[in-house]
Amino acid sequence: xxxxxxxxxxxxxxxxxxxxxxxxxxxxxxxxxxxxxxxxxxxxxxxxxxxxxxxxxxxxxxxxxxxxxxxxxxxxxxxxxxxxxxxxxxxxxxxxxxxxxxxxxxxxxxxxxxxxxxxxxxxxxxxxxxxxxxxxxxxxxxxxxxxxxxxxxxxxxxxxxxxxxxxxxxxxxxxxxxxxxxxxxxxxxxxxxxxxxxxxxxxxxxxxxxxxxxxxxxxxxxxxxx
Amino acid sequence: xxxxxxxxxxxxxxxxxxxxxxxxxxxxxxxxxxxxxxxxxxxxxxxxxxxxxxxxxxxxxxxxxxxxxxxxxxxxxxxxxxxxxxxxxxxxxxxxxxxxxxxxxxxxxxxxxxxxxxxxxxxxxxxxxxxxxxxxxxxxxxxxxxxxxxxxxxxxxxxxxxxxxxxxxxxxxxxxxxxxxxxxxxxxxxxxxxxxxxxxxxxxxxxxxxxxxxxxxxxxxxxxxxxxxxxxxxxxxxxxxxxxx
Numbered sequence: 001x002x003x004x005x006x007x008x009x010x011x012x013x014x015x016x017x018x019x020x021x022x023x024x025x026x027x028x029x030x031x032x033x034x035x036x037x038x039x040x041x042x043x044x045x046x047x048x049x050x051x052x053x054x055x056x057x058x059x060x061x062x063x064x065x066x067x068x069x070x071x072x073x074x075x076x077x078x079x080x081x082x083x084x085x086x087x088x089x090x091x092x093x094x095x096x097x098x099x100x101x102x103x104x105x106x107x108x109x110x111x112x113x114x115x116x117x118x119x120x121x122x123x124x125x126x127x128x129x130x131x132x133x134x135x136x137x138x139x140x141x142x143x144x145x146x147x148x149x150x151x152x153x154x155x156x157x158x159x160x161x162x163x164x165x166x167x168x169x170x171x172x173x174x175x176x177x178x179x180x181x182x183x184x185x186x187x188x189x190x191x192x193x194x195x196x197x198x199x200x201x202x203x204x205x206x207x208x209x210x211x212x213x214x215x216x217x218x219x220x221x222x223x224x225x226x
Numbered sequence: 227x228x229x230x231x232x233x234x235x236x237x238x239x240x241x242x243x244x245x246x247x248x249x250x251x252x253x254x255x256x257x258x259x260x261x262x263x264x265x266x267x268x269x270x271x272x273x274x275x276x277x278x279x280x281x282x283x284x285x286x287x288x289x290x291x292x293x294x295x296x297x298x299x300x301x302x303x304x305x306x307x308x309x310x311x312x313x314x315x316x317x318x319x320x321x322x323x324x325x326x327x328x329x330x331x332x333x334x335x336x337x338x339x340x341x342x343x344x345x346x347x348x349x350x351x352x353x354x355x356x357x358x359x360x361x362x363x364x365x366x367x368x369x370x371x372x373x374x375x376x377x378x379x380x381x382x383x384x385x386x387x388x389x390x391x392x393x394x395x396x397x398x399x400x401x402x403x404x405x406x407x408x409x410x411x412x413x414x415x416x417x418x419x420x421x422x423x424x425x426x427x428x429x430x431x432x433x434x435x436x437x438x439x440x441x442x443x444x445x446x447x448x449x450x451x452x453x454x455x456x457x458x459x460x461x462x463x464x465x466x467x468x469x470x471x
């Protein structure tokens with residue numbers, strides 16, 4: 001009688017699961033890189049005193065924050081090809097949706113950090129003749145980055161965890177592959193779900209825990225500096 | 227008479243319905259020290275901020291070095307290299323070292339050569355007794371040291387005119403002397419300065435002219451010594467009597 005854990009190592013199961021994890025990680029990384037860049041730009045624009053721009057960016061933020069990610073995924077996965085004739089594969093749709101979502105959340109983090117840099121700092125920069133972009137580059141952004149790092153890392157872990165929804169638009173992520181393995185081995189390994197999901201739990205934990213520990217560390221460091 | 231460095235004519239400033247400054251007229255001669263006195267809330271800070279474009283104003287004319295100032299962001303940005311300003315709260319950039327704080331303006335705004343700007347920065351740091359601190363960060367310095375660095379940061383742009391807005395007001399008493407010493411040296415070097423302060427002894431010693439402001443009106447403009455011995459207005463006399471010096 002074999003132990004249930006052997007399901008993880010039968011055939012190519014283990015490397016398939018890791019492959020699925022890599023898909024999740026890849027989608028997370030790409031969407032985070034694009035989304036964070038987008039968010040810094042939009043966050044900076046949200047501090048500009050232009051009412052129309054503000055309303056537009058605010059609507060964008062609220063849309064992506066309020067609509068559940070699953071709904072966003074379905075919207076883009078089904079509506080883009082049908083109504084706009086844009087055919088993207090499931091992974092590209094996932095990256096697009098996540099990047100737009102990260103961009104929205106990030107814009108709020110960036111805006112919050114920028115406006116919490118004291119007004120005096122701006123005035124000191126203006127008084128030595130800095131122009132708007134220079135003020136942003138040399139005074140505001142460097143001070144805001146410290147304030148936004150912990151929240152940004154938390155956003156990263158949320159993105160990684162949310163990749164577990166991607167099986168709903170048939171991305172071959174680690175969960176989707178796990179389910180296939182469980183299904184395929186139902187006869188030989190009736191308790192396969194326990195082992196497969198157990199491993200997936202550990203894999204997600206290994207991805208996210210270092211990030212959240214890092215965020216905690218940085219927050220503590222900031223408290224000490226304050 | 228030589229062209230004054232700064233001339234303010236009929237300046238009016240309000241925030242919404244609240245009228246802050248009424249018909250301000252003021253002349254600052256090149257190489258002179260003007261001290262702006264008045265009770266809290268009299269508009270001293272607002273006035274000094276108008277002279278650096280940090281506050282806009284509704285009407286009035288500024289003339290700097292004989293040139294009328296058109297109050298646009300571009301004009302102010304150029305002019306701020308000529309008009310240095312130091313604030314009560316120092317406001318050094320916490321993410322930069324002392325030297326980088328000082329060099330930011332000369333390098334990024336004036337696009338000067340790094341070697342030359344650095345040489346000048348170190349010379350200025352020596353003059354305020356802080357040459358050993360060029361690689362320190364602001365958080366490692368005392369309030370008085372920070373304020374002296376902030377003065378150097380403004381001087382590094384080679385301004386013609388310096389504005390000091392209550393630069394000793396948030397310092398411990400023992401820190402005040404070092405900062406006032408720096409201002410005194412600047413006055414001796416014939417830097418044109420406008421100083422808002424509550425240090426009355428210092429004001430008496432340094433002022434070529436005193437501008438007394440109350441509730442947004444200039445009540446009198448009097449030569450320094452005379453203001454303290456024999457002010458023209460009763461209100462100024464009451465103000466002087468109320469000050470403990």
